[in-house]
Amino acid sequence: GGQQLAAGMPFNANKEGEHGEAAREPQPGRTCPVPHAAATGSTASEVNASSKVGNGTPPPGVCPAGHLDRVRADGTEQPLTTNQGVPVADNQNSLKVGLRGPTAMEDFILREKLTHFDHERIPERVVHARGSAAHGYFESYQDLGNLTRATPFAAAGKRTPVFVRFSTVAGERGSADTVRDVRGFAVKFYTDEGNWDLVGNNMPVFFIQDAMKFPDLVHAVKPEPHHAMPQASSAHDTFWDFVSLMPESTHMLMWQMSDRAIPRSYRTMQGFGVHTFRLVNAQGESVFCKFHWNPVGGTHSLVWDEAARIVGADPDFHRRDLWEAIEAGAYPEWELGLQVFTEEQAAGFPFDVLDPTKIVPEELVPVRAVGKMTLNRNPDNFFAETEQVAFCTAHIVPGIDFTNDPLLQGRIHSYLDTQISRLGGPNFHEIPVNAPLAPVHNNQRDGVHRQAVHRGRVSYEPNSLGGGCPFQAGMAGFTTTFHQHPQPPEDKVRGKPELFADHYSQAHLFWISQTPAEQAHIVNAFRFELTRVQTPAVRVRLLSMLANVDPILVEGVAQGLGMEVPQPMPLATDAPPPHYPPSPALSLLARPGALGARTRKVAILAGHGVDAPSLKAVYASLLAAGAAPRVVAPQLGQLVATDGSRIDVEISIDAGPSVLYDGVIVADGAASAAMLSGDADAREFVRLQYRHCKPMLAVGAGKELLTAAGVPPALLDGAPDPALLNAAAGALDGALAAFQQALSTHRDFRREMD
Numbered sequence: 001g002g003q004q005l006a007a008g009m010p011f012n013a014n015k016e017g018e019h020g021e022a023a024r025e026p027q028p029g030r031t032c033p034v035p036h037a038a039a040t041g042s043t044a045s046e047v048n049a050s051s052k053v054g055n056g057t058p059p060p061g062v063c064p065a066g067h068l069d070r071v072r073a074d075g076t077e078q079p080l081t082t083n084q085g086v087p088v089a090d091n092q093n094s095l096k097v098g099l100r101g102p103t104a105m106e107d108f109i110l111r112e113k114l115t116h117f118d119h120e121r122i123p124e125r126v127v128h129a130r131g132s133a134a135h136g137y138f139e140s141y142q143d144l145g146n147l148t149r150a151t152p153f154a155a156a157g158k159r160t161p162v163f164v165r166f167s168t169v170a171g172e173r174g175s176a177d178t179v180r181d182v183r184g185f186a187v188k189f190y191t192d193e194g195n196w197d198l199v200g201n202n203m204p205v206f207f208i209q210d211a212m213k214f215p216d217l218v219h220a221v222k223p224e225p226h227h228a229m230p231q232a233s234s235a236h237d238t239f240w241d242f243v244s245l246m247p248e249s250t251h252m253l254m255w256q257m258s259d260r261a262i263p264r265s266y267r268t269m270q271g272f273g274v275h276t277f278r279l280v281n282a283q284g285e286s287v288f289c290k291f292h293w294n295p296v297g298g299t300h301s302l303v304w305d306e307a308a309r310i311v312g313a314d315p316d317f318h319r320r321d322l323w324e325a326i327e328a329g330a331y332p333e334w335e336l337g338l339q340v341f342t343e344e345q346a347a348g349f350p351f352d353v354l355d356p357t358k359i360v361p362e363e364l365v366p367v368r369a370v371g372k373m374t375l376n377r378n379p380d381n382f383f384a385e386t387e388q389v390a391f392c393t394a395h396i397v398p399g400i401d402f403t404n405d406p407l408l409q410g411r412i413h414s415y416l417d418t419q420i421s422r423l424g425g426p427n428f429h430e431i432p433v434n435a436p437l438a439p440v441h442n443n444q445r446d447g448v449h450r451q452a453v454h455r456g457r458v459s460y461e462p463n464s465l466g467g468g469c470p471f472q473a474g475m476a477g478f479t480t481t482f483h484q485h486p487q488p489p490e491d492k493v494r495g496k497p498e499l500f501a502d503h504y505s506q507a508h509l510f511w512i513s514q515t516p517a518e519q520a521h522i523v524n525a526f527r528f529e530l531t532r533v534q535t536p537a538v539r540v541r542l543l544s545m546l547a548n549v550d551p552i553l554v555e556g557v558a559q560g561l562g563m564e565v566p567q568p569m570p571l572a573t574d575a576p577p578p579h580y581p582p583s584p585a586l587s588l589l590a591r592p593g594a595l596g597a598r599t600r601k602v603a604i605l606a607g608h609g610v611d612a613p614s615l616k617a618v619y620a621s622l623l624a625a626g627a628a629p630r631v632v633a634p635q636l637g638q639l640v641a642t643d644g645s646r647i648d649v650e651i652s653i654d655a656g657p658s659v660l661y662d663g664v665i666v667a668d669g670a671a672s673a674a675m676l677s678g679d680a681d682a683r684e685f686v687r688l689q690y691r692h693c694k695p696m697l698a699v700g701a702g703k704e705l706l707t708a709a710g711v712p713p714a715l716l717d718g719a720p721d722p723a724l725l726n727a728a729a730g731a732l733d734g735a736l737a738a739f740q741q742a743l744s745t746h747r748d749f750r751r752e753m754d
């Protein structure tokens with residue numbers, strides 16, 4: 001069966017034991033012992049599969065989230081109290097006038113408890129309500145002082161604590177993780193000179209060019225207002241009605257209909273700052289910059305059928321993946337890449353760098369890796385940290401500056417503003433997870449739930465009674481002041497620059513940069529979404545937009561809808577469109593990553609009469625490679641092997657269906673194979689693994705299940721599918737190596753294109 005954690009070892013050494021959770025071993029004399037699988041010897045199925053990966057040893061250096069220590073609460077061995085600290089002797093019964101009488105008004109204990117409970121919820125985020133977060137640090141590879149004076153880049157090896165929240169956009173707080181959607185990728189750097197929030201997405205462009213359209217976009221994509229459907233989905237009329245009237249959204253739609261919108265994991269998606277920003281050095285010199293987060297684990301996605309099934313099988317799929325990887329010590333990592341270019345270079349580009357619907361192709365400006373972010377500590381409390389964290393694009397630090405991108409300009413207002421209703425007032429910066437590590441001194445005062453206790457009678461500036469303090473940072477030799485980059489003044493105007501009107505060239509660039517399998521997925525996604533659209537005219541209009549992107553794309557989509565390709569939508573500009581050569585970096589397959597087999601979930605399907613030695617060898621080999629194997633069988637309990645030994649089943653097929661695994665190994669043993677072949681759920685399991693292009697390995701007799709599931713026998717016998725393997729139990733080594741190799745590339749779409 002599964003390996004268990006050494007008793008008493010915390011899951012993650014970056015996070016000390018918690019009341020009721022990580023107190024793995026009851027201390028002598030404890031009055032509230034906590035049961036735990038490892039400590040109590042309960043079945044392996046209660047232990048997270050991924051707890052088998054890594055040992056949770058933290059890297060040296062920054063202790064993430066150490067600044068939250070002062071507010072961490074721990075009830076271990078403490079008596080229950082009211083919020084006023086008054087001991088509570090009876091937490092079961094309200095105070096009544098006689099055993100069968102009414103409750104006394106004076107029962108302040110009951111009333112306090114109910115009142116607090118009644119107000120437990122706060123408004124969810126107006127977008128990006130569903131999310132998961134973790135602590136970690138950013139480490140700079142070098143001193144970037146020539147480009148920026150921002151302190152995270154001040155020296156090679158310098159570490160800056162971060163808190164990162166990933167999210168979907170459209171769904172409500174409790175919606176499923178694997179829906180087709182853009183993912184938020186928001187990073188809060190607690191820098192020496194204040195908090196810097198890089199509030200990005202997993203796609204480098206956006207739907208709209210001007211913040212003026214953001215409320216319209218969100219109203220269109222959110223559930224329709226009359227019946228509040230559909231949840232967490234863009235596949236409905238109002239979304240496609242809006243975007244089909246907004247040709248500037250075309251490029252983003254290509255990304256959103258691609259596999260980027262159904263990532264395998266938060267750990268395997270890129271992040272982008274989207275806008276062009278500025279870097280400013282200590283001399284006040286500035287360059288333009290685009291921010292990229294590249295996952296060390298590579299970019300991997302789900303396939304649509306799988307994503308849709310995971311919504312049911314595990315709505316917390318991404319949340320769980322992130323949590324488990326960190327608990328297991330397999331810390332997710334991203335390299336920060338910069339595309340740096342000058343204002344003069346930008347003037348020569350065939351697009352406007354202030355237009356957030358455009359990328360700067362990597363062929364034009366290479367991405368330079370400047371540091372690495374590591375997430376190595378899960379939050380202690382979801383509400384206190386993940387829910388209350390407030391990211392604001394306005395939060396920049398000396399060395400980073402805005403540009404005039406009209407979408408960014410609107411965001412600078414919106415994020416700060418929204419927190420005031422979401423978090424209940426203007427003091428949200430005092431909530432521990434939001435509070436900067438840098439000291440805060442100013443004359444802002446009061447407001448709901450003010451925490452700071454300001455001393456003295458001076459709360460204005462200039463003052464002489466307070467010695468002029470706090471003084472402007474530019475005075476007294478302070479160099480840490482924030483300089484706005486100078487811009488020449490122009491007349492006020494509502495409008496857009498001419499280059500913003502090229503809506504299709506980069507959509508075409510994206511299309512021609514995809515592999516055939518990725519192109520097929522894009523066509524299918526458009527078909528799916530537009531089939532859900534009830535209004536034919538909206539479909540026609542959207543097709544007329546796609547007709548400007550690529551003929552093969554629009555024909556594929558039209559065919560799936562049973563429609564003719566309409567006339568292309570009139571262009572918004574007469575200027576000849578720029579021509580872009582394909583950009584291989586835009587394909588997900590360009591980044592297989594360095595994860596190898598680590599943290600990949602592998603099902604080992606087995607039944608009674610399984611061959612124990614080869615199953616154990618497979619299990620040990622996967623564990624050694626850092627993968628997370630699980631023995632999956634038709635039902636829980638123990639399997640009796642051919643040699644009479646017993647093997648723990650870790651999860652049943654119905655509780656751990658195929659879509660939750662990155663690959664499958666069917667164990668050897670004639671009786672086991674026969675049992676599984678006769679089981680409809682087992683057949684469906686391998687059929688889906690096959691269809692979802694996942695690595696499969698049949699050991700010895702296990703091949704029978706693959707055949708019974710309909711895997712073409714010709715493919716099984718030496719045909720060229722490197723992810724479809726079978727091997728005799730005695731000759732496993734080569735097959736296991738090939739299986740792990742296949743795991744590292746995640747899935748093989750050639751099977752799908754066959």
Ligand code: HDD
Binds near residue numbers: 166
């Ligand atoms: Fe936004 C949340 C990313 C355009 C207004 N946005 C939010 C979050 C992310 C993004 C990741 C969640 C942060 C978290 O985890 O708490 N948003 C983007 C990106 C955009 C973008 C990459 C385009 C490049 N957003 C955008 C515009 C506006 C907003 C144009 C308004 C003018 N976004 C908001 C918001 C939210 C938000 C309403 C909701 C909750 C919050 O801010 O804190 O203010």
